[in-house]
Amino acid sequence: MWVRCLAFAIALWLAGPLPARAFIAYVSNEKGNTVSVIDTDKWTVTKTIKVGQRPRGIEFTVDGKFVLVAVGDDDTIQMIDTATQEVADTLPSGPDPELFIQDKAGKILYVANENDNTVTLIDLEKRTRIGDVQVGVEPEGMAISPDGKLLINTSETTNMAHFIDTQTHQIVANVLVDSRPRFAEFKRDGSELWVSSEIGGTVSVIDPAKHVVTKKITFEIPGLRKEAIQPVGISITPDGKIAFVALGPANRVAVIDAATHQVEKYLLVGQRVWHMAFTPDGKYLLVTNGLSNDVSVIDVAALKVIKTVQVGELPWGITIAKQ
């Protein structure tokens, strides 16, 4: 009996910690010129990677081998090797790249170049530039429809969402939204496109087939001036039921019923909340708080902020994948 117990204990001990279900988050720190790496099991920063100047848009490649980060003031996109956690290569974007998105296969990268009014297309395998699409002034938000046929780009000064055919690379429609559109996000079923307007203080819900705004979501927080509510990042749960909208200097993330478009509650996070990303299991949503230099963790099921992790200076973008 004792021997069996001991053997079991030793077996447990040898087995070590349970198989890693940990995820890893990369956060771009716009002012610190670094990328912070967060272990989502311990909620701590495990490494800080030195990158180029003004890192903003950040995303894992589809194969998970690299993290791409747009370093705007160096006019390029850097590739961080996830094995070595060091910058391994660069991609040729236009001037001042800000946000970008890959097609589903991870072959083409579409980059919004803020200072050039263009979207640059990059072949990810050859790591070469294959073309440009002229869009409005100060392009920023990028989204791709779930069927891969439509690329969306929002231009901050033109106040439009441009619909670009991914085959012909031609703009097929322009939809006017409120002032300073920052970010675009499709529902997973492709039925709706959400575009946030930072100065307008609204989120426009667009019918992607008819190219019309069907609903404008507004926000009201008691005790806060209207101008302090500036929607930026949008994340919609994979089941399409709940949407989260980062409200910038309002220091809150709005929780929205994605079916009825009603705001259900506001979650208090750090200062100037900007972009966000779900963990791959959908349990947590991590949001970057630019001015308080930290990342808040939202429990998606409980709709509660459970933790805030200190990162580098002026965190901006975030991407999460399996470790």
Place this chain on the structure above:
Amino acid sequence: MSLNVVNAQPAGFSIAQYLTCLTGIVWREGLRFVHQRERFISALVRPLVWLFIFAAGFRQVLGISIIPPYETYILYEVYITPGLMAMIQLFNGMQSSLSMVYDREMGNMRTLLVSPFPRWYLLSCKLLAGTAVSVLQVYAFLLIAWFWEIEPPPIGYLTVLPALVLSGLMLGALGMLISSGIRQLENFAGVMNFVIFPMFFASSALYPLWRVQEGSPMLYYVCLFNPFTHAVELVRFALYGKMNWVSLAVVAGCTAVFMIGAMLAYDPSRGLSRRGPAGGET
């Protein structure tokens, strides 16, 4: 003859008899509390007014700082909840002391003090009874606060219990010590002005100490040496399943000092109550 009976030493009492005495005193305090419905309601309304009205106007006050035991940013309502829990206990402690002054004026105190049990035991029972009532009030408050989205972790409701008992004992013992010095019921207004308000406002109940320090370093030290601050912090940490050792030491130490003080003060042969005959003043 009867004096001899009173002085017949309690050494011979069994544990069951001690328990009967404890139950009697707790029961009396409980009944008194239940029968005074207004007291129960007012004990709840006071912190709820702070929570619903005062805190609503100060939602942005806390600024940006994550202080332990919190792990993320919190609203002001969440911050002041432990302070309001301790406030319930502070008022309750003082109210118990008020009832002792009343008992003494009415002569009920004699009934209690002529009991053959040792005085320290009787006073401890009285303290425990008051603490039990205050703990009930705090849980009722927490229940209502939960609907106001003040939702500490479930384990916190359990871990806060010992902290509440200890802080309740400390504040009750303080009240008892003060009541031994009050000769008439009317003097209780002075307790409000000179004890309850300064203790409550010069503490970490309403603002974190770093914020107080920004405003006035002098006030910061006053708050730091206020035992009520440590009662609040002990409750705050326990509500989130954490331990604040410094506050625990301060609260435990103060409880011991106040209790010993109260017991000495209530000893007619040595204490303060010697100054006047119980209930006899006119």
